[in-house]
Amino acid sequence: MTTMKVAKYKGIPKGLEGDRAVAEAMRQMNPDVVAAYPITPQTEIVMRFSDFVANGEVDTEFIAVESEHAAMSSCIGAAAAGGRVQTATSGAGMALMWEVLWVATGSRLPIVMHAVNRSLSSPLNIHCDHSDTMGMRDAGWVHIFDENVQEAYDNAIQMVRIAEHPDVMLPALHALDGFIIGHSVERLETLPDEAVKEFIGTYTPKYSLLDFEHPATFGPMDLPDYFFEHKRQQAEAIQNALDVIVKVGKEYGELSGRPYGLMEEYRMDDADYVLVALGSTAGTSKVAVDMMRDSGVKAGLLKIRCFRPFPHKMVSEVLGKRKVVGVLDRSISFGAQTGPLCLEVITSFFTHGCYPKVVNYVYGLGGRDITPAQICEMYKELVEIDKKGITGPIQRFFGVRD
Amino acid sequence: MALKGWHEILIGGMITDVGNSIDYKTGDWRSYRPIWDDKKCNNCKVCWVYCPDGSIVVKDGVMIGMDLDHCKGCGICAQECPQKAIKMVEETKVREAVK
Numbered sequence: 001m002t003t004m005k006v007a008k009y010k011g012i013p014k015g016l017e018g019d020r021a022v023a024e025a026m027r028q029m030n031p032d033v034v035a036a037y038p039i040t041p042q043t044e045i046v047m048r049f050s051d052f053v054a055n056g057e058v059d060t061e062f063i064a065v066e067s068e069h070a071a072m073s074s075c076i077g078a079a080a081a082g083g084r085v086q087t088a089t090s091g092a093g094m095a096l097m098w099e100v101l102w103v104a105t106g107s108r109l110p111i112v113m114h115a116v117n118r119s120l121s122s123p124l125n126i127h128c129d130h131s132d133t134m135g136m137r138d139a140g141w142v143h144i145f146d147e148n149v150q151e152a153y154d155n156a157i158q159m160v161r162i163a164e165h166p167d168v169m170l171p172a173l174h175a176l177d178g179f180i181i182g183h184s185v186e187r188l189e190t191l192p193d194e195a196v197k198e199f200i201g202t203y204t205p206k207y208s209l210l211d212f213e214h215p216a217t218f219g220p221m222d223l224p225d226y227f228f229e230h231k232r233q234q235a236e237a238i239q240n241a242l243d244v245i246v247k248v249g250k251e252y253g254e255l256s257g258r259p260y261g262l263m264e265e266y267r268m269d270d271a272d273y274v275l276v277a278l279g280s281t282a283g284t285s286k287v288a289v290d291m292m293r294d295s296g297v298k299a300g301l302l303k304i305r306c307f308r309p310f311p312h313k314m315v316s317e318v319l320g321k322r323k324v325v326g327v328l329d330r331s332i333s334f335g336a337q338t339g340p341l342c343l344e345v346i347t348s349f350f351t352h353g354c355y356p357k358v359v360n361y362v363y364g365l366g367g368r369d370i371t372p373a374q375i376c377e378m379y380k381e382l383v384e385i386d387k388k389g390i391t392g393p394i395q396r397f398f399g400v401r402d
Numbered sequence: 403m404a405l406k407g408w409h410e411i412l413i414g415g416m417i418t419d420v421g422n423s424i425d426y427k428t429g430d431w432r433s434y435r436p437i438w439d440d441k442k443c444n445n446c447k448v449c450w451v452y453c454p455d456g457s458i459v460v461k462d463g464v465m466i467g468m469d470l471d472h473c474k475g476c477g478i479c480a481q482e483c484p485q486k487a488i489k490m491v492e493e494t495k496v497r498e499a500v501k
Binding site for chain 1 (some may be wrong): 405406407408411412413414415416417418420
């Protein structure tokens with residue numbers, strides 16, 4: 001998140017947890033339908049939004065479903081009917097949605113999901129890691145990570161515009177770290193209701209089930225003669241989202257003073273040693289970068305905001321000539337050489353002909369703390385790698401007891 | 403029906419030309435072909451009632467045969483026919499006989 005001096009609307013300062021900030025954004029967006037099932041650590045979004053519904057502060061049809069499979073299925077039906085539709089979930093709830101997450105993308109329905117990251121069982125754990133949304137990374141959703149409460153609020157609003165853009169027409173999610181963002185009170189600035197209304201505008205789908213003048217069938221069977229063509233369209237649509245995300249982020253900046261892009265560079269101008277991070281750890285890493293800079297190390301951070309579609313060209317341009325790159329993954333892709341983010345980064349390097357030294361840090365699983373001092377240790381390791389080369393495995397488990 | 407490229411079709415497999423299943427020929431799914439004996443048939447049209455694909459062709463109230471472009475060869479008509487006027491024969495054998 002960067003800030004601009006000129007903004008069309010003056011922000012309203014508030015102190016809210018991430019979940020409440022998302023619920024507040026949802027109130028301002030006033031979706032036609034919300035279908036959701038409460039699950040820790042997303043519960044407070046649904047709880048708070050239910051209050052808004054009960055108090056008549058929104059016109060939303062709130063469907064209290066019996067499971068997350070039903071939540072996503074209801075969203076699909078409502079979106080096909082032509083409504084603006086949102087949901088929220090976490091961890092196991094997202095796993096239960098898995099089958100229908102693909103129906104949402106394949107049917108090209110611009111549903112918005114507020115995903116509060118939580119580990120997947122077993123062992124049972126309610127705390128943050130990225131196993132849940134990383135597990136659905138190939139389902140075709142636009143996938144954006146929030147760094148803090150302000151970004152959770154801002155991204156929640158931008159998702160609608162990205163998903164509904166005619167060049168995209170895909171469901172979109174933004175992910176906020178469970179508890180770390182979801183349950184932490186931070187200062188943020190919200191927009192006035194009318195500003196949000198103006199920004200998201202109205203949604204008129206080209207086709208909908210309730211448009212009786214122009215009947216359409218949604219989600220029919222597709223045999224080997226056409227299925228591949230529809231998947232090819234989907235592959236194109238999610239790449240189109242790269243431009244749309246930038247455009248929407250810029251427009252949101254003009255409105256709020258907080259423009260957004262695909263990623264954010266922190267003290268990167270002359271940085272030799274760079275960490276790449278998602279979510280709240282990007283914020284923690286900025287503190288570590290300052291600490292390392294104070295001790296004379298040319299440290300920098302690349303925060304990836306947009307994970308799907310992955311901005312591979314930009315990543316290779318920004319990182320290609322650095323001395324050593326460390327990629328932080330808050331999830332494991334079991335059996336792969338590295339975590340999911342590091343796989344993307346390495347692929348970006350290879351396909352764009354640049355070959356900096358790369359290591360992968362898996363950290364913070366099941367809500368394990370990550371501190372600036374620990375991230376400084378990573379930077380020191382990158383400096384060592386520069387001197388001695390990579391010794392030991394590419395993937396390193398950071399903060400686990402031996 | 404000529405197959406279209408991915409630029410030429412609606413997203414999500416959406417269908418807006420209602421009733422277009424007539425354009426989608428499913429006859430080549432068939433491994434058994436219904437052979438109708440019009441001498442045994444008493445035109446009761448039980449086959450027409452039961453056919454799940456609307457492939458029994460009736461003209462002016464009279465059964466005149468099968469729509470083989472769409473018949474998938476399920477055999478329900480043969481099973482239900484009170485006159486035993488429909489026989490299911492393997493497609494390969496029918497085709498050999500035609501040769």
